[in-house]
Amino acid sequence: MKLQELQTGILIIGAGPAGLAAASAALNSGKQILIADDNPVPGGQIWRGGPKKVPDTRAGIFWDRCQNALNVQWLHSARLVAFNHTHEAIFELADKVVSVRYERLILCNGGRELLLPFDGWTLPGVTGAGGLQALIKAGADVRGKRIVIAGTGPLLLAVAETAHKAGAEVLLVAEAQPFSALSRFMWQLCLHHRSKATQAISLYWSLKKIPYLSNVLIEKAVGDAQLTEVHLRRGGELMTVQADMLACGFGIIPNTEIARLLGCNVAAGVVTHDERQCTSAPHIYAAGEITGFGGVEKAIAEGHIAGLAASDQVVSQDDETKREHAQHFMHLLRETFAVSEEMRQLASDATLVCRCEDVSLAELRQHDSWRAAKLVTRAGMGACQGRICGAACQTMFGWDAPELRQPVFPCRTSTLAAIAASSLKEAK
Ligand SMILES: Cc1cc2nc3c(=O)[nH]c(=O)nc-3n(C[C@H](O)[C@H](O)[C@H](O)COP(=O)(O)OP(=O)(O)OC[C@H]3O[C@@H](n4cnc5c(N)ncnc54)[C@H](O)[C@@H]3O)c2cc1C
Incomplete structure (x- = not known):
């Protein structure tokens, strides 16, 4: 090339x-x-x-x-x-x-988006919250789809608005932070960022028919070939919601x-x-x-x-x-929207953390660094090159960021050949 x-x-x-x-x-x-x-x-x-x-x-x-x-x-x-x-x-x-x-x-x-693994997160119908938003903006048809939006951060409400306007039935926005943190945040917005406070309030009112619950964690996504149910936990209370899609995110x-x-x-x-x-x-x-x-x-x-x-x-x-x-x-x-200890522990031993290479939490737990885990389990060696599972492991285990080498994104072999030819020309 x-x-x-x-x-x-x-x-x-x-x-x-x-x-x-x-x-x-x-x-x-x-x-x-x-x-x-x-x-x-x-x-x-x-x-x-x-x-x-x-x-x-x-x-x-x-x-x-x-x-x-x-x-x-x-x-x-x-x-x-x-x-x-x-x-x-x-x-x-x-x-x-x-x-x-x-x-x-x-x-x-x-x-x-930061995506944190939980049981069922690889089922068709489960996406990132921003991922769903990007799909809708690119023309995906979500009319009539029953959607649960869960995780933490202001993006959840923005995604609810996008999905709602696109004709989806947004059943619930499940925010993991406690009510006290969210009200402190709103108070600070009113004091220092009036336009953001107004934006947040008008967004909240425009979605007033959609329940926005605080203190809710994802328990698991359930279904055979496709998501059918979302299990959520609020304190000691378990909630089951029948849904076609679950869009989740834990910040950017x-x-x-x-x-x-x-x-x-x-x-x-x-x-x-x-x-x-x-x-x-x-x-x-x-x-x-x-x-x-x-x-x-x-x-x-x-x-x-x-x-x-x-x-x-x-x-x-x-x-x-x-x-x-x-x-x-x-x-x-x-x-306000920091990842809590509880959010770090959504996955069970059987949950696949590296979804490209099918590596479970139990397999990863046997190692003490990303490098060691990658060498033995192949975690991070798939198409995403550790962008999803590497970030999840950093958050869950406190490991260092995955090491880097070129190319930073997977690319065509003809691209590699063109780069090599140009380097050789340079060296002469
Ligand atoms: C998934 C997602 C959804 C969001 N939705 C909202 C929302 O609804 N409302 C809101 O207020 N904020 C939203 N945000 C936050 C919002 O993106 C930021 O506030 C704002 O867009 C940041 O601008 P930026 O220019 O820093 O980054 P971005 O807007 O992310 O722009 C970065 C650009 O760099 C490009 N890029 C990245 N890597 C490469 C590469 N290797 N080669 C070439 N190009 C590259 C990307 O394609 C992108 O176009 C969202 C963020 C994310 C990640």
Whole structure:
């Protein structure tokens, strides 16, 4: 497969709110910018489907600014799979491989759901909460489907709204946190984040016919070839709900793989940065979900600063104040929706934790590190490359993050061959 070679001043990986804000801020400098994303249209998770199709007008404004700028190039449907050396990124596209040489890099590659295993979580009909949302946004028909949404975090309500609007019968939103934590969170929102409080209350009212219960844990999903029942536990009380789908999620975890590969410092699961969003690695900046789950305002505020900093522009006091406010919300989310000891123990010995390689909790428990477990059981060696089970093991056992090697995502052998050919050319 042919390798196309491109060059740019600033490479932005991820065209979600953080990446679009970064490009929009950096383009005034006149530097060449290239923004790459593995989705066919920009927008990331929250503006999935394209910036012109979502009600949030900021998406369209960023898109128009970037589209009309002569110094912004796009690579759509382009997945970053490797780095040839620190200033050359390799992307796999449907019909080619593209290498991009850059001077500065802004990482805006977002986060993914944390999925914790429990009995029955591999049954057809059980999905991630954000996964269900993405399916619906991509056109999946859920009309008339009876859905239970469970786990923890504000995403559960957002998913309930999406499913409800798409014609599903949302039976229940089961939040694992206690009522006291949720009311403290609401109180803090009213004090410090009025618009979020209003948003949360209006969302809650728009879904008022759907029960939203606190302190509920998933016990198991039941069915033969398809989910038919969800068993839940609230204190000592067991509840059984007949359902067609169960959508669950336990928060968002940053996609730190690319940053770690480039030697950027990661602490407590997030990419660390200074006041200019610069990571511990020179000329590499980070913004949005990869520095911690904090919602769209944080992604935009950080992306804007990263774009200014990477293009040597001045960051104003106002920009910093907006980021501080958005980061305060991130800390509130982290405190309120932290994974509890009970959530870590949803799985039984027989539960398959690595669903690609069929490795059970009992098999994993015999080891004391991810590396040891992987060597003996093949956990993490399947299609997801430990992105789901590795994160689950980190949460359940406190193990280190899975080790990394290139390519960071599974890719075609022809892509590997193109990368190798380019490295050889470089070495000559
Ligand atoms: C599943 C899910 C659902 C969510 N739903 C909601 C919601 O309903 N409401 C809400 O307020 N917030 C939601 N959020 C949170 C929301 O995503 C963030 O607040 C916001 O979108 C963060 O913006 P970002 O730019 O940091 O990341 P994202 O919006 O996630 O954008 C990151 C982009 O990077 C791309 N990318 C990642 N890896 C690569 C790679 N290797 N190569 C190329 N491109 C790559 C991704 O495809 C994505 O387009 C959701 C988050 C997730 C994970």
